[in-house]
Amino acid sequence: MKFLAITLIVHAPHPVTGVQKPIQDRFREVLDNALVAEELGFDGFGVGERHERPFISSSPPVVLSHIAALTSRIRLFTAVTTLSLLDPVRAYEDYATLDHLSGGRLELIIGKGNGAAQRDLFQVSPEEQWDRNAESYEVFRKIWRQDKVTAETRFRPELKDAEVWPRPLQQPIRVWHGSATSKESVDLAARYGDPLFSANVTNPIEPYAELIRYYRERWEHYGHDPADVAVGAGTAGLYAARTSQDAIAAYRPVFEGNLAFQKQLGLEPVFSTLEDFVERSSALIGSPQQIIEKVHRYHEQFGHTVLHLHADAGGLTDRHHLHSLELFQSDIAPVLRREIPDPPFSWGPVLAEPVPVSVPADH
DSSP: OEEEEEEOOBOOOOTTTOOOOOHHHHHHHHHHHHHHHHHHTOSEEEEOOOOSTTBOOSOHHHHHHHHHHHOSSSEEEESOEETTTSOHHHHHHHHHHHHHHTTSOEEEEEEOOOOHHHHHHHTOOTTTHHHHHHHHHHHHHHHHHOSSEEEOOSSSOOEEEEOOSSOOSSSSOOEEEEESSOHHHHHHHHHHTOOEEEOOOSSOHHHHHHHHHHHHHHHHHTTOOGGGOOEEEOOSOEEEOSSHHHHHHHHHHHHHHHHHHHHHTTOOOSOOSHHHHHHHSSOEEEOHHHHHHHHHHHHHHHOOOEEEEEOSOBTBOHHHHHHHHHHIIIIIHHHHHHHSOOOSSOOOOOSSOOOOOOOOTTO
16 A cells, blocks of 8 residues: 655645644645655645635646655645636646646646635636536646647647647656546446546545445446555544543644634534544554554545645644654555555656756855
């Protein structure tokens, strides 16, 4: 099993203290967390893309390029690239550039994105968002693979023998399809034989398991080998402690702060108590053995071989957050790596050295 640490770069008041960090400090925290993830042995680090409050993750290529310059091993993920909102040509240019700067460590997770404010900002209607997502992916996929591209398009000017530069380093890049609630993204992934990444955050396991089963059905429908299926899954939170009592005690103020924030926004919480959240959500809160057993319960339903964890403290103290990540890597990850297989494809070594960062001698 492989492990990613991801961030959506939420910029909101601290759920316990109510203090909100300055934007620059929040970005620095993301960079620090990426360095910690590489140092601790995570396989990947992901940055989401959102174009509405309370997120400041509107430019994943910029953030990931900075992380690429600071790291050397960890793979870099988008989580997710909102292709339904983007010009696929411009998105390709950004990510092909990042592919070179990172030494071929880039992987994409794509999706239509969520939120009415995002759609309004980019003037994308709910009725056309899935068609936009599919078209943008098809164009993006062609550009990555072909030196000259011709494509008839509905949502951007058509392409005729178009050349788009730079040509990428990875041939081709691996693209995962983010899945939350809709069969459209699942079917698109299966049609192209691409891996699926289930959000697996907001709700109990059942709707996500149903979509993954549908993905496997469509995968075979399109003629792909069932042995080649790859599924990733998210988690709703992480706090690992030596005992379940310690974990619950440390996480309770975080949960209660997040619950109050949801109610303030007028949202009806899916899990109204911490105990229910620990039991029925995908959150990994407890002792190492409890967390291992829970991942296995989800694996029985999903068959997933990649797991993402939150890179951010998310309301935990910095000490608790770091200790939890360290405990995950020392006591939990080795067991899961041993007991759950890796994805059925090479995770891939770095294809080339990252573009070096040099400082002039007079600085």
